[in-house]
Amino acid sequence: MEQREGAGEAAPMMRQLDFAANFTAAAANANVKGNSQPKWLEEANSQHASAVLGPQSAPRQLARTKFPPRKMVMPPKSPHRELPQMAEQPQSPPVAPVHAPKLALQPLLKMESPKSREHNPEQNGGTPKKQKQCRCKNSRCLKLYCECFANGVYCDGCNCVNCYNTKEKEADRKEAIGAVLERKPDAFYGAEQSRGCNCKRTGCLKKYCECFQANIPCSDKCKCVDCKNFEGCEERKARLYHHSADSVAFIQQANAAINGAIGPPSKKKVAFDETSRGKITKWLPESHQVLVEYYLHFLLFYFLTPSTSFSSLLLLFPLSNLLHVAFMKTPEPCFSPGTSYLPSFVQPSKPDPTNLGFSKSLYRSPLSGILRLQHVNDFCKHLVEVSTEAAKTLPEERKMINGGIDVNRAATLCGHYEDSNDHQNQQNAVEFPENTGNRDRASLRESDGYDIQNGRPLSPGTLALMCDERDAAFMADNAPSTVAESDTRTNSESASALGPDQLYVEQERLVLTKLRCFLNGLITCGSIEGNEFNQKVSQWTHHLWLQFCVGALQKREKSRKSPRLLWSKCVAGD
DNA sequence: GAGTTTGAAACT
DNA sequence: CAGTTTCAAACTC
Numbered sequence: 025m026e027q028r029e030g031a032g033e034a035a036p037m038m039r040q041l042d043f044a045a046n047f048t049a050a051a052a053n054a055n056v057k058g059n060s061q062p063k064w065l066e067e068a069n070s071q072h073a074s075a076v077l078g079p080q081s082a083p084r085q086l087a088r089t090k091f092p093p094r095k096m097v098m099p100p101k102s103p104h105r106e107l108p109q110m111a112e113q114p115q116s117p118p119v120a121p122v123h124a125p126k127l128a129l130q131p132l133l134k135m136e137s138p139k140s141r142e143h144n145p146e147q148n149g150g151t152p153k154k155q156k157q158c159r160c161k162n163s164r165c166l167k168l169y170c171e172c173f174a175n176g177v178y179c180d181g182c183n184c185v186n187c188y189n190t191k192e193k194e195a196d197r198k199e200a201i202g203a204v205l206e207r208k209p210d211a212f213y214g215a216e217q218s219r220g221c222n223c224k225r226t227g228c229l230k231k232y233c234e235c236f237q238a239n240i241p242c243s244d245k246c247k248c249v250d251c252k253n254f255e256g257c258e259e260r261k262a263r264l265y266h267h268s269a270d271s272v273a274f275i276q277q278a279n280a281a282i283n284g285a286i287g288p289p290s291k292k293k294v295a296f297d298e299t300s301r302g303k304i305t306k307w308l309p310e311s312h313q314v315l316v317e318y319y320l321h322f323l324l325f326y327f328l329t330p331s332t333s334f335s336s337l338l339l340l341f342p343l344s345n346l347l348h349v350a351f352m353k354t355p356e357p358c359f360s361p362g363t364s365y366l367p368s369f370v371q372p373s374k375p376d377p378t379n380l381g382f383s384k385s386l387y388r389s390p391l392s393g394i395l396r397l398q399h400v401n402d403f404c405k406h407l408v409e410v411s412t413e414a415a416k417t418l419p420e421e422r423k424m425i426n427g428g429i430d431v432n433r434a435a436t437l438c439g440h441y442e443d444s445n446d447h448q449n450q451q452n453a454v455e456f457p458e459n460t461g462n463r464d465r466a467s468l469r470e471s472d473g474y475d476i477q478n479g480r481p482l483s484p485g486t487l488a489l490m491c492d493e494r495d496a497a498f499m500a501d502n503a504p505s506t507v508a509e510s511d512t513r514t515n516s517e518s519a520s521a522l523g524p525d526q527l528y529v530e531q532e533r534l535v536l537t538k539l540r541c542f543l544n545g546l547i548t549c550g551s552i553e554g555n556e557f558n559q560k561v562s563q564w565t566h567h568l569w570l571q572f573c574v575g576a577l578q579k580r581e582k583s584r585k586s587p588r589l590l591w592s593k594c595v596a597g598d
Numbered sequence: 599g600a601g602t603t604t605g606a607a608a609c610t
Numbered sequence: 611c612a613g614t615t616t617c618a619a620a621c622t623c
Contacts (some may be wrong), residue, residue: 224605
């Protein structure tokens, strides 16, 4: 509408209240929780305090808004809503010299808001993505009803009417902001953590629910009725999965693939994003793509959904299956897909649960002659190791920073990351299969549920037990030394005291780094050979990684809490 | 795309 | 603070 800024490409991305400029200072100052308010908020308040409360041409509704003397009540929170990691990452340097953590963490210092990214169609891994457009009619986009306003961005290309949430109407905006802050000092940040929802009819499993929409379980602060938005609720998992995949069509497609509804692989490309990837994907059989997409998203779901326990079991199965589907001769996954290994909500509802939609005779990965079962297995368990170690190390690090001084132990844990050759090892695993997993193979295999003798996985039950054990140990390790709480919500809260966001970010980053190394190895592998077949392999691998990153970015955008710069770094570093 | 439902925000 | 109204998004058809 009238909101378009002409002043350069950065202009539309600029957040109201000079967020971008001031957040640097805010981040720099935000050393501890309960830090003072961000500068942009101070500015807003001071603007508000000095605002001329004139008769203005404001329509009736705005005129009704009261502007009493500003109270200097500062919300005792860090600005999670804006950039969850901004306030925390800088002051918590990784204790463990993990692989390239600083590379990945540094971009977090750049000022970029979730919304500003959405404004920029060139980001998101090249997939254009529009900012969500409001359609306000009566609020002039100066109430929290307006999503743009509530998120601290100018309306840009919205379908709103009589919009005042623009740079041109800055004075009005700031007045409105002041009014909002007066009523709700935390209105512009940390909202989803400070308030609870009040849902009555939706079971907190629809986007009406703020908690659900923010991808966080309901808490004690909520006053909801019949809440199903809690850890461990199957219904929630199902809803979250749908929510995060952000596409019913995608789910249906994936399910169709699983159910065998797609039929023989065709050379048709699948319409995920025709613009940027068509060239790469056109030769891929459709059903393969669907499956790969499916598993990538499935995997992402577990990567990105905050949960108290980062289950290595849940990570291992989909990842292993993904890699098998993507790279191995199928069907020979180490975990039989479609069976009870998959959570019920992604299992095929009807037909033969073991039929994944690709025919044994039809499906053959381009890499089927290159990769071997053992490589994928080793790689999967290695990722699980990385993730588990990160899960252990980060809380330790936090304890140290918080004054619990168990330095020796932390140093010991750090040692796990000192294998700076992992990257190379990983590539060797691809290029020189015989070298794979030389170190501690026996112990690793045992701990990760592989039968050393025949290279096959242990039974699911055994594996599950082992993984549960590991997770339980992890939780016990990191729980406050008081009581082992049984309530999932309470657990969730105690975990959040240790900074689960950061924990998952770090886990995620490590695992993704490994995954990328692996894929890069494949790309290199294909490139070196130079023939058409291997070039396709290389392309496919590259495509896979792109898809992975793009999917991650898209999901990130959906979850306001989640850090997104990591992903852009992943893509950029590709 | 229109109409309905929903729950937060705004208001009394 | 409770109750009501307004609002815009989510959802359904």
